[in-house]
Amino acid sequence: MNAPFEGIGASVRRKEDLRFISGGGHYTDDINRPGQLHAYFRRSDRPHAKIVSIDTAGAAACPGVVAVYTAADLAAIGGVPCGWQIHSKDGSPMAEPKHPVLAEGKVRHVGDPIAVVVAGTRQQAKDAAEKLDIVLEDLPSVSSVTDAVAPGAPRVHDDVAGNICYDWHIGDKEGVDAAFAKAAKVVSLDLLNNRLIPNAMEPRAAVGDFDPMSGEYTLYTTSQNPHVIRLLMGAFVLQIPEHKLRVVAPDVGGGFGSKIYHYAEEAMVTWAAGKLKRPVKWTAERSESFMSDAHGRDHASTAQMALDAEGKFLALRVSTLANMGGYLSTFAPAVPTYLYATLLAGVYTTPVIYCEVKAVFTNTVPVDAYRGAGRPEATYLLERLVDTICHDTGLDRVAIRRKNFIAPDAFPYQTPVALQYDSGNYIATLDAAMKAADWAGFPARRAAAKARGKLRGIGMSTYLEACGIAPSKLVGQLGARAGLYEVANVRVHPTGSVTVFTGTHSHGQGHETTFAQLVSDQLGIPVSQIDVVHGDTAKIPFGMGTYGSRSLAVGGSAMVKAMDKIIAKGKKIAAHLMEASVDDIEFKDGKFSVTGTDKSRTLGEIALTAYVPHNYPIETLEPGLDETAFYDPMNFTFPGGCHVCEVEVDQDTGITSVVNFVAVDDVGRVINPMIVEGQVQGGVAQGIGQALLENAAYDAEGQLLSGSFMDYTMPRADDLPNITVGTESTLCTHNPLGAKGCGEVGAIGSPPAVINAVIDALKDFGVRHLDMPASPQKLWAIIQSNRPRMAAE
Amino acid sequence: MPQVTLTVNGKSASVEVEARTLLVELLREKLALTGTHVGCDTSQCGACVVDVDGVSVKSCTMLAVQADGAKVTTIEGLAAADGTLHPMQEMFREHHALQCGFCTPGMVMSAIDLVKSHPEGLTEAEIRHGLEGNLCRCTGYHNIVKAIAAAWPLMHGKAMPAAAE
Ligand code: FES
Ligand code: FES
Numbered sequence: 001m002n003a004p005f006e007g008i009g010a011s012v013r014r015k016e017d018l019r020f021i022s023g024g025g026h027y028t029d030d031i032n033r034p035g036q037l038h039a040y041f042r043r044s045d046r047p048h049a050k051i052v053s054i055d056t057a058g059a060a061a062c063p064g065v066v067a068v069y070t071a072a073d074l075a076a077i078g079g080v081p082c083g084w085q086i087h088s089k090d091g092s093p094m095a096e097p098k099h100p101v102l103a104e105g106k107v108r109h110v111g112d113p114i115a116v117v118v119a120g121t122r123q124q125a126k127d128a129a130e131k132l133d134i135v136l137e138d139l140p141s142v143s144s145v146t147d148a149v150a151p152g153a154p155r156v157h158d159d160v161a162g163n164i165c166y167d168w169h170i171g172d173k174e175g176v177d178a179a180f181a182k183a184a185k186v187v188s189l190d191l192l193n194n195r196l197i198p199n200a201m202e203p204r205a206a207v208g209d210f211d212p213m214s215g216e217y218t219l220y221t222t223s224q225n226p227h228v229i230r231l232l233m234g235a236f237v238l239q240i241p242e243h244k245l246r247v248v249a250p251d252v253g254g255g256f257g258s259k260i261y262h263y264a265e266e267a268m269v270t271w272a273a274g275k276l277k278r279p280v281k282w283t284a285e286r287s288e289s290f291m292s293d294a295h296g297r298d299h300a301s302t303a304q305m306a307l308d309a310e311g312k313f314l315a316l317r318v319s320t321l322a323n324m325g326g327y328l329s330t331f332a333p334a335v336p337t338y339l340y341a342t343l344l345a346g347v348y349t350t351p352v353i354y355c356e357v358k359a360v361f362t363n364t365v366p367v368d369a370y371r372g373a374g375r376p377e378a379t380y381l382l383e384r385l386v387d388t389i390c391h392d393t394g395l396d397r398v399a400i401r402r403k404n405f406i407a408p409d410a411f412p413y414q415t416p417v418a419l420q421y422d423s424g425n426y427i428a429t430l431d432a433a434m435k436a437a438d439w440a441g442f443p444a445r446r447a448a449a450k451a452r453g454k455l456r457g458i459g460m461s462t463y464l465e466a467c468g469i470a471p472s473k474l475v476g477q478l479g480a481r482a483g484l485y486e487v488a489n490v491r492v493h494p495t496g497s498v499t500v501f502t503g504t505h506s507h508g509q510g511h512e513t514t515f516a517q518l519v520s521d522q523l524g525i526p527v528s529q530i531d532v533v534h535g536d537t538a539k540i541p542f543g544m545g546t547y548g549s550r551s552l553a554v555g556g557s558a559m560v561k562a563m564d565k566i567i568a569k570g571k572k573i574a575a576h577l578m579e580a581s582v583d584d585i586e587f588k589d590g591k592f593s594v595t596g597t598d599k600s601r602t603l604g605e606i607a608l609t610a611y612v613p614h615n616y617p618i619e620t621l622e623p624g625l626d627e628t629a630f631y632d633p634m635n636f637t638f639p640g641g642c643h644v645c646e647v648e649v650d651q652d653t654g655i656t657s658v659v660n661f662v663a664v665d666d667v668g669r670v671i672n673p674m675i676v677e678g679q680v681q682g683g684v685a686q687g688i689g690q691a692l693l694e695n696a697a698y699d700a701e702g703q704l705l706s707g708s709f710m711d712y713t714m715p716r717a718d719d720l721p722n723i724t725v726g727t728e729s730t731l732c733t734h735n736p737l738g739a740k741g742c743g744e745v746g747a748i749g750s751p752p753a754v755i756n757a758v759i760d761a762l763k764d765f766g767v768r769h770l771d772m773p774a775s776p777q778k779l780w781a782i783i784q785s786n787r788p789r790m791a792a793e
Numbered sequence: 794m795p796q797v798t799l800t801v802n803g804k805s806a807s808v809e810v811e812a813r814t815l816l817v818e819l820l821r822e823k824l825a826l827t828g829t830h831v832g833c834d835t836s837q838c839g840a841c842v843v844d845v846d847g848v849s850v851k852s853c854t855m856l857a858v859q860a861d862g863a864k865v866t867t868i869e870g871l872a873a874a875d876g877t878l879h880p881m882q883e884m885f886r887e888h889h890a891l892q893c894g895f896c897t898p899g900m901v902m903s904a905i906d907l908v909k910s911h912p913e914g915l916t917e918a919e920i921r922h923g924l925e926g927n928l929c930r931c932t933g934y935h936n937i938v939k940a941i942a943a944a945w946p947l948m949h950g951k952a953m954p955a956a957a958e
Contacts, residue, residue, distance in 0.1 A: 013886055020894025021882040021901060023828015023868035030827035123811070201832045201840060201930050202895040253830075253895025254930050286833040508893030508931045674889050678936060682892060685933030709837035709928070717924035717934040722917075746933075 007521035011674035014513040015527065016506070025251045028205040028222045033279035036207070037066055039269055040125035041282070042115045042132050043291065044107035047363035047702025048141030048154065051105055051114065055133035059117050062131055064124030067276060069268075070115045071104040077271060080264055080327070081236040083228075084334040085479040086166045086359070094166035094359070097157040099327035099366075101237065101264040101271075107136065108156055108326030109364050110704045111291025113264055118272055118280055141363040143698040145300050145321035148362045156326055156361040163361045165324050166333065170341045171354035171417055176306075179315030179352055183306035187389045192771045193377045195298035195323065195696040196689075197712055198370050200507075202253020203284040204293060206266045208273035216244050219270045223249040224259045224505050225545020228482065230537050232262040232330065238271055245270075249535040252507035256686070257369040258293045259507065260547050261330035265292075290707045295696055296370020298323035299336065299377050303385045305350075311395045313348055313404050318355040318381065325366035332368045333359060338478050339374030339469070339548075345415035346382045347426040347464045347640055348404040353416045363702035369547065371686055371747040375465040383461040383752035384769065387759065391768055397756075398439075401430065401462050412733075419466060421638045422733040424666060429728045430462055433642035433664040436726055442646070455649040455783075456659075457763070459756025463749040464640040467549035467741035470633035485632035486550070487542045488558035490519070490566055492625040494611040496604025497529040503543010504555035505534050508682075509743060510675045511551060517671050518556055518737075522563045523603060524590025541628055549741030552671065553637045557735045561629035569625060570606045576617045577601055577609060637732045637740040641665035643684070643749035645757040654780025656692055656758055657721075663749060664726040668740030673727070676742045681723045683746020689715040690747075691754035695773050713773075797861045801826065802870025810857045817841045817852035819860070820867060828868040828898045832928065839927030842899035843867045849906035851926070868898035871905075880947035881905050881940070890940035892931035900927050904941045905948075914954040915945055 006012050019025050056068040079098040086094045098104070103112045115132055119125035140154035147153060148163040156163055180186060207220040217240055223229050226247040233247075234240045252259060269280040284292065300321045306314040322336035341355040372379075390397045406413050408425040415421065434440075442458045449456035469475060472483035489501040500519055506512060516530040533539055543555075571585040574592035578585075578599045585592050593600035609616060610625040646660040663680050670676050693713035697705040706712040731738030751772060758774045759767055765786040770778060798807040801824060808823045820826045820843070831853055832840035841853040844866040871879040881901050884890070891897040907923040908915065915923070920938050929937060945953050 014889065016894070017886040017891060020891055020897050021868075021878065021885050022872060023826070023898050025828070025894050025897075027827075027830075027895065029831070030821075123813075199930055200893070200895075201838065201928060202830070202893065203832065252893065254893040256930070286835065286838075510892070678889050678892060678932060681933035681935045682931045683933075685935075686930075708835045709833050710835050714928050714930070715933075716928065717938065718918070718921040720921075720934055722938075723933055723935050 003526060006517055006527045008517060008669065008671050010517065011672055012513055012517055012527060014510050015516060016510065016512045027202055027251045027253055028207065028220050029283045031207050031220050033207060033209050036279040036281050037118050037120060037276065038122040038125045039116050039118050039272065039280050039282040040122065040129045041113040041265065042129045042134065043288065044103065044110055044112040044114055046107060046136055046138055047110055047143065048139045049107050049136035050139060051103060051107065052135040052137050054115060056115065058131035058133055059128040062124065062128035064120035065117060065128045067118045067272065068115060069102065069272065071100055071102040074101055077101060078237045080262060080267065081232055082328040082333065083232065083330045083481050085481065086168055086333040086337055088166045089169050094333055095160045095164065096328060097160060101267050110702065111365055112326065116268055118276065141702045143362050143364050143700060143702040145323045145360045145362065147700065148360045149321060149358065156363055160361055165328065165359035165361055167358050168337055169354070169356040172352050173354045175352040176315045176317050176354040180306045180317065183314055184309040185307045185393060186304055187307065187385065187392050188302065188304045189385050189388045189769060190302050191381060191384055191769065193297045193299040193380055194690065194772045196296040196370055196694050197290055197696045198256045198258035198293055198296060199289065199714060200254030200256055200258055203286055203289045204259065204263065204265065205283040206269045207279060207281040208269035209279040210273040210277060212277050216246065217270055217274060218246045218248065219266055220248045220250065221266050222252050222259050224252065224255040224507060224547055226505065226535055226537050227503060227543045228545055229262050229266060233267050233270065237267045246538045249505055252505070255507045256371040257296065257373060257547060260545065261294055261368055287708055290712065291365055291704055294329045294368035295325065295365050296367065297377060298367050301381055303381050305385055305389060307389065311393065311400045311403055313350040316344060316350050316353045318344060320355065320357045322357055322359050323364065323367050324359050324361050325364045326361065327366050329366035329368035332366060334479070335369050335374045340378050342417045342419050343375050343378035343464065343466060344382065344417055346379065347406060347462050349406055351416060364698055371683060372744045373548065375744065376748045376751060379461065379463040379748050380752045383463065384755060387756045388769060397460065402427065419636065422635060423730040424464070424638055424640050425728065425730050426462055426640060429641040429664045429666055432726055432728050433644045433662050436664065436724055437644035437646065437660060437662040439644065449648055453651060455651060455761040457757045457759065457761025458644065458646045459753050459760050460642060460644045461749050461752040461756065462642045464638055465744060465748050466636040466638055467744070468553040468633055468637045469548050469550065470554065470636060472632050482544065483632070484544055485630050486544060486554040486558045487628065487630050488555065488562045489541055489628040490559065490562040492566060492603065492607045494608050496525065496602065496607045498523065498525065499531045499533060500559060501533045501540045502555050502559065503540055503545065504551040505546040509546065509551060509679065510672065514552065514671045514675055515556065515559060518559060519563065522560065525603060549743040552737065552739045553732065553735055553741050554631060554633055556737050556739060557633065558629050558631035560736045561631050562627045565627035565629060566625060570603065572617065572621055573606050573609055574601050577615065634734045637668060637735070639665060639667045639740040639742065639745050641745060641749055643753040645750070645753040647754065647757040647761055649758065649761045649779055651783050654776035654783060656774055656779065658688055658754065659721060661721050662724045663746060664728055665742065665745045666729050666740070667727060667742040667745060668729055668732045669738040670727055670729065676727065677725045679742045680725045680746040683744060684723050684750045685715050685720055687747045687750025688720060688754055691751040691772050692774050693719060795858050797857050799860050799862065800864045802866060812858060814857040815853055816855040816857050816860050819857040820852060826867050826869055830895055830898060832895065837928065839903055840896055840899040842902040844902060849903055868901060879905070881944045884940040884944040888936045888940040888943060890932060890936040896927060896929040900929060900937060903927050904944065908941060908945050908948050912949060915942065917942065
C-alpha cells in the first residue's frame, strides 16, 4: 500500500488536535510556577478623570497581600511603546503621548489600570483591590471621533490639540479634483465602520518569572508574536537585555490581532516578579478583556466616486476619521493609513484616488488591528459605495463591477495608491461565486420568500486585500519601527526526523500541520517525522510572529529557503559518499541520487553521515544538518475574491437570517484545503457578526455599554448559516510557494456582502444605506416607518 | 474551610476549599485538570462545561461544595483507559471542528450531552440551537455542526433517522 499523500494540497488531519480534544492543551493560564503570586488590576470605571489620591494602606493590610503598586512605584520604567510612526501632511510626526503601565495623574478610558495588588491567591488579590481607596475627579470626556474633533471638545491628552494624533493623506488631490470637475455623475456616501471587540475565547494572561541567580526573566504570555513582545518590553519598558529575557507564548486560544500588542499587564507581572523574586500571574476576567484588549475598526468616513456616463470609475475621494482610543496601541497608527488607504483601489481600475485620514484620540479603549485591520474598512467603504452608485444610477451591480475590474492580463498592476498587485483574476472568482450561489436563480427565490411574507435580498462584494506586509525596507520608510521578515530553522536530526523552528505563531491556524506538510513535500519524509516548534524566544532564533495572514507566505517561504540550504548541503555529502560530482546529484522524494545511475542515499543516511562524520569531506564542509534562513519578501501578497450573501428579513421582528453564504477566494497556493476552508469560515463568521450583531457601544461620555457577553452579541451557532467556500487560485509571483494568505479574507469580504444583501432585501422601502450592525431594531424601525407608504402603493 | 469529596474521571478526591470556590476552580486549581477552561465571567461561553452525574453543567456556575458526593467527568476523562478517543473527540478531529482549541473541551462535553439526549436524532437546526450555550470564535461553527451530526450514529450505534437529517 502506498503511504497516504501528505504533501502540498492534502487535507491532512491536524497534528495539534489530539492534545486539544483531550484537554491536554497548554495555555498560559494552565501554567503555575512554584511560589507563584497572583496579580489583580484595579481599573478605572470612569472614562476620563484626574487621580486625586490613592491610599493603598487598606489593601496592603489585607490577608495574603505581598505588594501594592501604583504609577509612583514605576517611575524608573518606560511607557508602553508604539511600533509605527506616521507623519502628518505637513511632515510633522504624529502625536505620541506616553502610555504608562499604570495610569499617571489621569485615567483616559474605562479599564485604564490604576493600581495592582499582588497576593498569595487570586481571590486575596481581588478582595484587597476592593480596599484600595482611590479618589477620582471626573473630567469632561468624549467617545466618538466626530465629537472628539469638534471645536471645544475635551482634550484626552492635554498637549494634543484637537485630539488629532495625525492628519495624513495619500494620493493625488489635484488629479482627483480635476476628474470630479469633468465627471458625468458623482455619488457620495457617509458611512461608519462599527467598533468591534475581538473576544478571542481565551482571555489574555501573563506569568512573570525571575531567576535571581542568572538574572534571567521569563514571561509566559498569550501572544501572537513572542519575539516582538521581548523586543518592545525588554528594550522600551523594562530595559532588560534580550539575552536575559525569555518570552514564551504557549498554546494561545485565538488572537485575531488582539494578542499582537504589548500590553501593560505583561510588563507589570514581569517587573513585579523581579522586584518580589517570585513568579507573578495574572489572568484577565472576561469583563477586563472587554475594557482592556485592543478594540477594532471604528471609522467614520465620507466617500465620493466620480463616474463617466457609462459607469466607469474616474476618481475616488475619501475622508476618514479613525478612532485611536485613549492611547496608541502597538500598531494602531498603521491601520487606518498603510493598511487602509492603500487598499482603496480595490479590484478596480480607478485611475486617481485621494484619501485623507485623521487619527483621533478619544476616552475609549485603544483601537488596533483586528482580523483584516484596515482592509475590511476599505473593502466595506468601496463595496458599499459601488452598490450605492447602482442604487442612485440604476446601473447593474454585477455589470458595473465587471466594467471596472482590473483585467486578468493587466498584472503586475500599479494602483494610484502605492501598491503594485502581482497577480489576480477577479472575473474568475466572481463567476465562480455567482455560480455557486445561483445568482441567476435569485428572483424565483425572492418571489417564493415574498409569498411566505419574508423580504429576501442578495448582495455581493468583490474585494482585494494585501497580506504579508513587507518588504522591511519599504515598511521602514512608511514608519514601521521593526523589520517584517520571517525566520525558520530546519534541523534534520541524525536519524532523519526533522524539527522546524518558526518565528510565526499558531493560535488556531494549524501551523504544526501545514508547515509539516510543506516540509514533507520538499524533503520527502512523512508528516509524523516532522515537528514544528513555535512560540519560545529561547528556542527560535528570531521571528515577527503571526498577523496579517503572513505565516505561510512569509514564514513558509523562510522554511523553503532553509530547506534549500539543507538540500544543497546534503548534495555535497551525497556526492562525497557516492563518489560523484555535486552537479550530478539530484534530490527527489527524500533521496539523493546520482543521475543516470541507480546509486542513491536517503535523507536519513545523509543526516547520519553529517552527524557521525567518519567518512565525510571534513576539510571543506562542516558537520551537522541544521540550517536557518531569514526571508524578507519583495512585496505584499494580494488575495482577492467574491463573496455572495443571501438573506431573509422578517418583517414582524426585523431579524435578518443569512440563508446562504458563498465565499470564493484567491489565496494563492493552498497547502491544506481543509484548514483553508476552516480559516475562511471563521473569518466569514466574524464578518457576519460585524454586519448583523456585534457593536462595541459607548455612551457619548465613554462609558462602555457593551462590557460583557450579555450586552455584546457574539455570533452563536444558530445565528450563522453553513458557509460554502471555494478557491480560484492565481499564484503569488514573488514568493517561492505562490502562497497569498487566507486568515483574513473571510472577515474582509463578508461585511459588505451582508449589508448589500440586507439593503437589497429592503429595496422597496427606499433604503439607500444603513450602518452596521443591521440589528433587528434598526430594520424593524425602517420597516415600520415605511409600512404606510407600502400600503398606499 | 469546607471539605469536598467527589469522584472525578473515576478517581475519588477530597479537597478543602473556600466556601465560595467554584467547581471549575476546584478542577483547574486543586486537581490540576486544566482541560476545562474559563472563557467568561457571566456564564455565557460554555468553555467550562463538564458532566456532573450525567448532566452537562457550566462548572463556573456551580459551587464546588454543591458537587460534594458527585461523579464528575471532564474532557480528560472521556477517552478509554487504553487511549481510545470518545467518538465525539474523534469526529471533532476528523471534521476540523476546532482551531485554537480553547472552546473545544466545553464544546465536546456539550455536544455529547446533546447527542445523548436526542435518541430520536438531530436536525442541523436542532444542533445549532443545542449549541446556544457555547461560544466559538474561530470556526464559525460550520464544522462543529458537521462533527456532531457525524458522531450521532457512532454514539447511538445506528444510522441517524432519515426524518432528522
Ligand atoms: S466560563 Fe464561560 S460559561 Fe463558564
Ligand atoms: S476553536 Fe477557538 S474558540 Fe473554538
